[in-house]
Amino acid sequence: MENFSLILxxxxxxxxAFDFTNGxxxxxxAMATTISTGALKPKVAVAMSAVLNLVGAFLSVExxxxxxxxxxxxxxxxxxxxFAALVGAILWNLLTWLVGLPSSSSHALxxxxxxxxxxxxxxxxxxxxxxxxxxxxxxxxxxxxAGIAALLATRLTYTLGKKADGKAAAKGYRAGQIASAGLVSxxxxxxxAQKTMGIxxxxxxxxxxxxxxxxxxxxxILSAGLxxxxxxxxxxxxxxxxxxxxxxxxxxxxxxxxxxxxATVILASSHLGFSLSTTHSVSGSVMGxxxxxxxxxVRWSTATRMFVAWGLTLPAAALVGALAEYVTGFxxxxxxxxxxxxxxxxxxxxxxxxxxxxxxxxVNESDEAPGVVTTAIxxxxxxxxxxxxxxxxxxxxxxxxxxxxxxxxV
Numbered sequence: 001m002e003n004f005s006l007i008l009x010x011x012x013x014x015x016x017a018f019d020f021t022n023g024x025x026x027x028x029x030a031m032a033t034t035i036s037t038g039a040l041k042p043k044v045a046v047a048m049s050a051v052l053n054l055v056g057a058f059l060s061v062e063x064x065x066x067x068x069x070x071x072x073x074x075x076x077x078x079x080x081x082x083f084a085a086l087v088g089a090i091l092w093n094l095l096t097w098l099v100g101l102p103s104s105s106s107h108a109l110x111x112x113x114x115x116x117x118x119x120x121x122x123x124x125x126x127x128x129x130x131x132x133x134x135x136x137x138x139x140x141x142x143x144x145x146a147g148i149a150a151l152l153a154t155r156l157t158y159t160l161g162k163k164a165d166g167k168a169a170a171k172g173y174r175a176g177q178i179a180s181a182g183l184v185s186x187x188x189x190x191x192x193a194q195k196t197m198g199i200x201x202x203x204x205x206x207x208x209x210x211x212x213x214x215x216x217x218x219x220x221i222l223s224a225g226l227x228x229x230x231x232x233x234x235x236x237x238x239x240x241x242x243x244x245x246x247x248x249x250x251x252x253x254x255x256x257x258x259x260x261x262x263a264t265v266i267l268a269s270s271h272l273g274f275s276l277s278t279t280h281s282v283s284g285s286v287m288g289x290x291x292x293x294x295x296x297x298v299r300w301s302t303a304t305r306m307f308v309a310w311g312l313t314l315p316a317a318a319l320v321g322a323l324a325e326y327v328t329g330f331x332x333x334x335x336x337x338x339x340x341x342x343x344x345x346x347x348x349x350x351x352x353x354x355x356x357x358x359x360x361x362x363v364n365e366s367d368e369a370p371g372v373v374t375t376a377i378x379x380x381x382x383x384x385x386x387x388x389x390x391x392x393x394x395x396x397x398x399x400x401x402x403x404x405x406x407x408x409x410v
Contacts, residue, residue: 008207019196023231029282030185032243033255042360049185050233056189057225088112088321100238104277115318116325143284150285153257154292173252180259187266248290258289
């Protein structure tokens with residue numbers, strides 16, 4: 001491969017590092033509801049998700065082409081610009097993982113790329129039409145469409161299951177939930193793994209290693225698939241806890257409806273080449289499923305923090321990407337400074353995370369205190385037909401011994 005310079009090698013390695021963070025950041029999208037309802041054990045769930053993410057990476061290159069050919073003018077991009085973009089995306093992924101918020105890795109990457117590109121080549125180097133139609137509009141539409149679909153699917157599921165035996169139906173829904181979780185993992189591979197393929201291909205074009213308008217080489221597809229699969233297997237347990245227990249309490253029927261709805265939206269977007277956020281889709285479907293069951297509630301305090309993170313993702317990653325590009329503009333020593341900053345910041349975030357470890361052993365322990373309103377609604381609402389006593393008791397949380405009614409949160 002010609003012209004494969006040191007900076008280009010650094011960019012490729014950094015892109016794969018981003019792909020790795022994308023994997024553990026987004027494991028919750030596929031497996032949070034499956035783990036929270038007990039359909040699969042945590043380690044089994046993430047292993048299954050990792051394998052299917054790898055398989056999904058080979059199914060399409062439409063999203064990769066959107067990033068490498070559609071979002072920015074590839075003729076004016078240097079490898080250093082892409083490196084700066086990745087710095088912004090990785091740091092945002094790590095920060096949101098630290099606080100357990102399911103933000104969009106996709107939008108972090110887009111924001112970093114846009115910020116670094118504007119700092120390097122000006123606003124004109126960003127294709128505004130592609131940004132609006134293939135990034136921003138899907139970002140707004142995805143959670144709404146997935147949420148409405150999950151709400152309707154949940155109500156339909158409970159209606160059809162009224163006469164079914166409670167235990168038999170629960171087993172059937174758990175089996176369906178495992179299948180739908182696998183579909184989400186496959187869809188995640190077709191969408192998110194491709195984003196790294198696209199950014200590496202863009203770097204190869206910028207560095208003169210491949211011709212403009214090229215599709216991702218096979219080694220790029222394989223390495224991106226392996227990186228996201230490895231990250232997925234390690235599991236982003238903090239975000240899994242938030243998605244599975246922090247937003248709402250799900251029964252197997254709801255988990256099945258949520259994951260099926262999300263997978264449908266993600267696969268459709270991959271086919272159309274939309275750089276969709278799987279996080280937005282799955283979060284929307286989880287909230288829709290939570291509202292679709294009688295007596296189900298959404299913890300809006302958690303949802304609000306998540307919405308704020310979504311709104312900050314693009315501008316925050318863009319700002320860091322632009323600053324990193326400014327420093328790399330000073331030459332080799334500037335690029336070295338940015339690299340050291342990235343490594344040091346990542347290490348610091350990891351060290352802070354060790355103060356309170358969340359892993360497969362405690363991922364289902366919700367750290368959200370149940371509110372008075374949530375408890376009251378769940379207590380007075382009749383359960384849907386087919387609900388077992390175990391399911392019912394799981395939906396009526398009780399305040400902890402230390403918590404007085406005046407301390408409970410809504």
